[in-house]
Amino acid sequence: MPASLHIRSGALVAHRLLDVANEIDLARAEALWLAHQGQAGRRTRLATATANELTFGVPPTLLRLPSARIELDGIAADAELSVRVYDFGAIVIALRIPAAELSWSEFTRQFNALDRATPEGSPVWRDALRTVLDVIGPALHRPAAQHLEEDYLFAVVHAFTEPMTGVRIREQADIAALLSGETRRLSAQEAAAITEQAYSYFEDDLVVLTWDRAFVYEPRRDSDVIDIIEVANAQLLEMRYYDELLDAELVSMYDLVANASGGLSLLASRRAARLARRLYGLVAEVTQLTERVENSLQVTEDVYLARIYGAALELFRVPRLSAAVDRKLAIIRDTYTALYDEASSRRAELLELAIVLLIVFEIVLALAAP
Template sequence: MPDPSIQSAEGTLRGAVLVLLQFDVCETIRLDQLRELIRARTIEPPSLKQPALGYVRYERPPIVEPLGTLMLESGERLQGEIKYFDYGVLSVIFELPFVGDWEKLTSLASRWVWDIDFAAQATEIVRGRLERAAPALIKPYKQWLSEDYLIFHIREIDPLPSAADLIQQHGARIAQVVRGDTGKLAESECHEVLQSRISYYANDLAVIGWNAAFVYDSTSGAETAIQLLEYANSQLLEFRHYDDLLTEELERVYTLLDGGTGFFMRWRLARSATRLHTVLLDVMELTEHADNAIKFLSDMFSARLYKLAALKVGVPDYKELVTRKVSTAEELYRFMVDQFNQSRAFFLELTVVIILVIELVYLFRGKPF
């Protein structure tokens, strides 16, 4: 049992642990139709750090409705809600109120990060909700990609420290929470984790990792960070989908090209080129759609926070993969079109030659063609 004096010195933490689960279920969702089907509310814009004119707004605000309680084997009861984004992503957030010390928080973080498969438990709940939302789904997928993320939101620490004091006194603990590890981390690893931190006021802090984040702020102040972490993870999910889609299409084209580029094969390339070009247009349209889903008009802090969150969860990496595959697909498309055009030109030239030969034959026989 920990020494009571140490526990008292460290103080009591109050807040909540949020489990963010996202599923890519279809190409797009008709939000207007969905709202009529489930009679849910539209999400409100997040509160702002700055009371100025700068703000963050959704291009098409997601629809949100409450979920039931999720009961874990440990007896913990989590309250949830589900959000429907128009680009085909469903976001589920389960929340557990938290009161305890740093040791309790690091223990919970380790158990939830590594030992509990929240996605598997939430999948059946999501499938049940989608049954009535089915008419609003465009091109639903048979198999879903998913992402999970944990947010440890602490709104109060006794006594209340500044962000600088919190890093100095409990930086190693925060690194453990973000990594989901109860062991003492090396100084270099703590430094690596704490480099990904951002603050606006002296008494708020967000430390962002690839699978979890620590947020020290008031309930209203943390709202922006939570929504931007949610959006960054939804973008990661979308780019993963585009990456899989392009990989599958490129493999199909390579298999076709392995069959050779003979005269008759080139006519098949025309159909494949048309299909590939359609996929490219779909990917570029959907990428732009997801990219522009949220707008940062003049709230520079939110823009910087989002950039940090996207970097840590891996959005730029997958976006670069998709960009490279789009470039490869465009080159393959041009190659297939060139091959088809050469075959068509050869066919037309051959047709002209045949017609001329026939005309000559009839001419030498003295019969009109």
């Protein structure tokens, strides 16, 4: 890598995504934030894509937090903090540290230092989460007792000390080291695999994606790339939640089905009917919420951003998780149908038995009459 490759301006960005509720009333959250913090939240719009090309299904609310002080390898840095609130129950805490006048190796070291400084449960995330939930808590519908989490890092460059193209950056910068976090030199095969998901729209921009990090070179400072990767990550978070929820429901469902089955009794029939109604409600609720998650970003015409969004979803394995959720919903749906049919059959059998008993009773009365 040539020594002349220096970053004039850019940023190091860390995202912490948390599932905090089933749903969030964004209008109420905005009103609560304004009342308590004295500043209004604002709905997020994409910077470059038009509504006909790519848009949020329900635009999330952006809340500004006070800046935080964070140490990167013993050096204090001021970080901008913001929170994006999604209606499907996820929030994204974003920490942004300006990066300027750095060599590529220094930029890489600071990026890795940011990763080490912001692990799960670190004070900066914990304090930001508490600040937000203390204010918008009443806007949460069915708050989560435990918060499922995801994280992501962005290394952003707005300008090098000389004009650069995406091709030149890939030739001169060790992007694989930046995105892998490794300090030892990687093999050519591994470096190629790490930087495989690379995209450019103009010749002077570049996006390289991995599972947990991305490099973004955008000299115009108006890219929507970070926003759409954030949405893909939020979808991963929510699909993980529903996958784990349905796993737990399936385990308990088998026990409940066993208890509800067996015996030709009115009580057993009622148990089966109650369980069927519960499962039907679960299927309806999860189906509605997962559809909301899947439609959180609507891509129609912007092919470039659609490619990046699709690549991020594949990297995060969102389609696989979504398919797993669908399979588990199908199992529960089939169980509901079987229970409903069983309850109906039992009621019919009980009715037939009651009719037979009435006939027998009438015959006995007739025979016993003088």
